[in-house]
Amino acid sequence: MTSTSELIFFVNGKKCDVSFPSYLCSSLILPFVLFSLLPFLSFFQVVERNADPEEVLLSFLRRKVGLTGTKYGCGGGGCGACTVMVSRYDRNQERVVHYTVNACLQPIVTLHSAAVVTVEGVGSTITKLHPVQERIAKAHGSQCGFCTPGMVMSMYTLLRNKPQPTMEDIREALGGNLCRCTGYRPIIDGFKTFCGSEPSSGCCQNGGGGGKCCTNGSKMNDSEERDISQELFSLDDVLPLDPSQDLIFPPELMIMEKKLIGDALYFQGERVNLVAPFELSHLLELKAKHPAAPLIVGYTTIGPKMLLKGVHHPLVIYAGRISELSAVTWGKNGVTVGAACSLSMLKEEVERALAEMEEEKTRGYRALLQTLRCLAGKQIRNMATIGGNLLSANPKYDLSGVLAALDCTLHVISKDGMRNVPLNEKLFTDFGKTALRPDEVLLSVDIPSTKPWEFVAAYRQAQRREFAFSFVNAGMKVAIREGSDIVESLNIYYGGVGSTLVKPGKTCQELVGRSWGEDLLSKACRFLKDDVDVSPTIHGGKAEYRKTLAISFFFKFYMQVVLEMRGRDVSDVDLPLEYLSALKPFENEVPQGHQSFQLVSKAQPSADPVGRPSMHQSAFQQATGEAKYYDDLPPVQGELFIVMVTSTRAHAKIINIEASAALKMPGVVTFISAGDVPGTNCRLWFNNPEELFAEEEVLCVGQIIGAVVAESREQARRAAEKVQVTYQDLQPVFFTIEDAIKHESYFEPKRKVERGDVDEALKNAEHILEDELYMGGQEHFYMETQGLIAVPRGENEEMDLYVATQHGAFTQELVGMALGIDSNKITCHVKRLGGGFGGKVMKIASLSAITAVAAHKTGRAVRCCLERGDDMLITGGRHPFLGKYKVGYNDDGTVVAADITYYSNGGCTLDESAFIMDKAILHMDNGYKIPNLRGHGVVCKTYLPSYTAFRGFGGPQGLTVIESVLHEVAVRCGLPPEQVRDINMYREEECYTHYKQPFCPTDMVRCWDECLEKADYRDRLRAVRLFNSSNRWKKRGIAAVPQKFGVGFSKGFYNQGAALVNIYKDGSVLVTHGGTEMGQGINTKVIQIASRVLEVPMSSVFIKETSTGNVPNAAPSAASFGTDAVGMAVKDACEKLMRRLQPLMERNPQNTWKQWVNEAFFQKISLSATGFFMGPPTDVDWEKGEGHAYYYFTYGACCSEVEIDCLTGDHKNIRTDIVMDVGKSINPALDIGQVEGGFVQGVGLYTIEELQFSMDGVLMTRGPSQYKVPALSDVPAQLNVHLLANTENPHAIYLSKGIGEPPVFFGSTVFFAIKAAIAAARRERGLGETFPLSSPATAERIRMACQDQFTQMASSPTDGTSPPWCIDV
Ligand SMILES: Cc1cc2nc3c(=O)[nH]c(=O)nc-3n(C[C@H](O)[C@H](O)[C@H](O)COP(=O)(O)OP(=O)(O)OC[C@H]3O[C@@H](n4cnc5c(N)ncnc54)[C@H](O)[C@@H]3O)c2cc1C
């Protein structure tokens, strides 16, 4: 164990010794070129002689090999962006196995003798696309593209294992991959084509259908109208799946593995050493000698701790090579599973057992399978092991409870011998601690099969049904005396109700000997109430909910066992039929749906692409990993890395900043803070200054105080932790809207808009309703975190920034101010963004200025790439809102007056909060002609990170409050909500908003009527009522809303666009415009527009990047206005060029485009033109509260149906129908993509995305493990989107409409449907149907609103001494 071993593995089947020394430290342009050529090399075998145990595959691929297709999204296994395929020769199975892993958690040293395939190894645009890449692209499943390589790898690996997968296989394969843009449906549509043997045949549910749905209900079949299409893509010319295209497993590795001799591998890193023994005896020796060294296998628990939380272990022992630890042996009484078996292997074994064994023996395995199905995502299950899951001793983990209930036994081994340890609550001594000795190793776990009269169940409830840690999980087993209903023994185990696994001992003991009946149930609940003591300070909070879940789970178990016993005629307990649905967990389905849009007129030339569903122009590059994002750019020579030092106090004076310890750390070049800013240490936005670096005082946790610049990111990160800041706390400190109101802490200006005479109308109304609605904030969670590379050019103080910004001009301006340099020397280059959603407008400008200061100071290029946790902490998100309202209404549901005050939590600086509040109150009327309407808008100043723009920009909050008003009025009037919406709706040809902007609501009403019709709303409402009357513990709800959404900036001067179009002598066209491509497809639409005007194919038009050097002073790509603005500008430029070319074309009509262009050149006609679009002068006179705020309105309507589980708070999105008016769509595929993606983001906003702040103002939900954005399982099982036909918008490019933002609000239909379902549950229990429900409607809120005997048992009046875990800010 003295010298470092040689690490050998393959990447993409190519051979190359990456330990060659020079390229990494000098010009990194070379390796980039070298490795971008790798697909042409014959082998790429990694022979790493100095492999560092701390190096994970993701950074190795991206930084050492230059394969940047594999993306960083979170670094903790929580997003799937880094998915790659690992193949190994399995000596036990004597075959090669392929499985996906998260490269961000896979140490390279554990890959010895494995072959890795990344997205680059699957196919390329240069050689040949793989069908997986082609189909995800053609099916419009790639928007920003940042998740796409991960999706491709998950699907590719599935196909390697199963060339004709089922839909369930696809669902499982993609369960660990998040996408923030598409809403998943198009990804599934592309991939399901692999299910059938023929891509274009068969039922769409099984993968056929060619992108069309064949299960459309009668009202759905719009295609009967001949100009309506349901075909967004065609599979006619797609590549067939051809296994010969796949890289073969390198024979060398197979030989190597077969010949393996028992040598241990030893890797010595800078800080960590790793030993990977081959023999069990060696492992035990090592453990005896180094008991403190953790034994790792999957690295999915230890990894995140070491990589993200700074936990340091100088020595780790890798046990993945010990064959005894991976053995699975079936015996008479069950199975013995090696501790190093992955959870996927375990799942496969259990599935096999279910197929082969008698039913009664498999009850325990069935429960285990149910748990394994929802546990993490596929990649984690492939890496994580059963031993690691148990011995992590984390009560959130799911296996301990169910395996303890099954009376499993652990075989534990050490140098001293073997012993058996029962798996029960005594094994877990504290959080993260077990009763095993440090020198002991878990060898295997015995999982016994069940006996004839044993009944087992496992339960879990999480924030999101799949790919989320459970709040509470449980395993339960009862043994009933044969032929009777008497309990012989009972095991109940809970995880998530304490710091370790909990067995409610009294409950289990006292119920033995009793009949399994109602008396037992009531006793059990009473005992559980005492036995399960959830501390109010439990990590993660939700104490009452957890306790409620614990009791509710037992109730489910009780019913399940009754059902079993009634089947055996040993129980006469009455179990009403309407209770039974409680026993069925929600199935995760693959989203299906259909989309329709109007075809272009037959008269339109076939070469004219406008109006046709064209694929995103970079989709192939995104699917092959060739698309470059800022952090994919190869390092510039001498490049440094910057990491921010942020405040840990919410409101404090900075007494001292001590960076000397950090400066002594290896690789550290400098520390910068306010004093290093040569220009202005401030970001100025509409006269509102915000410091770049806090100088004297901090105003929130997460505020940037300084930054460490070092040779590598790891060095910068470690050093940043060493910077000591001394604070003196200041008062006041508060975080919530309510507290800001108490302190009268507001930003100016406050806004007011009023129509009619609200006070008078309130006096005369038949009824008055006073209430409020709280809506929590939202994290952007763009898959690509914020960052940039600042490159000083070393001449004239020039600086280039390669930056992920939605607003290059603002970034440029700010960098100039910070450096004290003119803007003309600073160029921002924006190739593309991995999602923006409004979050990459403001903070990225500050980050750019800070990074530029570092580059300026050091004279070297500096890269900034925020880690996910820092991004969430620093950059802010959607504003929380509180809407307080007083409403006058009549018995028929007419709302005669509404007085609404909107409070938003703006955080510590104004940022865009005032404009966002403007948008909220300008949208408060939505589609309703409430004659007397008053809105006040107040932005609260608190000590939280500043909130900022987010898709919808206050619109969703403004709209949701008024929809809540309509909903509550309907409930109080006892009328169907859609009827109340109907009678209050704007209907006349010419209407006026509450701020007196004229508009015509006809298309909104058409959307509303069509939506209700296509959704079969009325029939389904009846069906929902019927369902509710026959189901006690599951309830359904259905809700629909219309929408009127203003497009464009209410600050009129922003409504402008500019472009530059160059034609080259070969006829090719280069377009540059001021918009930024962030997945919305602006470049694709622009190319369509240029193609139409110039009459050249789309393939002749290219957009390289957005550059402030080419198009100056551009407005941000926001407000759903990007294509409107730059589309017009591009059209203008192209038309200018065509006017110049026209005489040549007329003179020689027979010539080709290229000939005309050449002719123009020789005639000295300029082939370059700028285009400009001056939008109309929108503005609001806030003194009068009136104006022309928006350019025009986008309309739509949405209807959603949900089902809730009243016992757990879980919900399932059953179906959503959307009808959207996008005018004459420029590209229906992209527009439908925006509708679906926006809607699913809205589903997250209104249901599962919950940000938690501590009492000290610290954001605790700082990564995908804590913060849940919608995954595949959250998309409605049926999601139908129709673009309204026969509509055009004279105000925008080619009669289209902007669509980026409006669909987010449609997520509220799910919220209102949930509220209706809860009301149905409450009605049945004789409770009031009016009840508070804040957004998001999380599982906790749903469950606790469905009050019943179990919630009562769990309620514990707080004594006021224990602070809540988190606060609603
Ligand atoms: C993104 C993500 C999502 C997840 N979601 C879930 C979820 O929903 N439900 C759930 O239950 N879990 C979940 N997990 C946790 C995951 O299941 C565990 O991390 C995994 O099972 C641990 O196994 P491992 O092999 O990776 O352990 P490692 O990280 O390698 O080790 C974990 C611990 O176990 C010890 N250990 C491991 N094997 C042995 C052995 N044979 N003998 C002695 N000690 C041993 C190690 O020393 C270490 O202390 C998730 C993890 C991630 C990263």
Ligand code: FES
């Ligand atoms: S980056 Fe690896 S899972 Fe997110």
Ligand code: FES
């Ligand atoms: S396309 Fe999936 S995250 Fe953007």
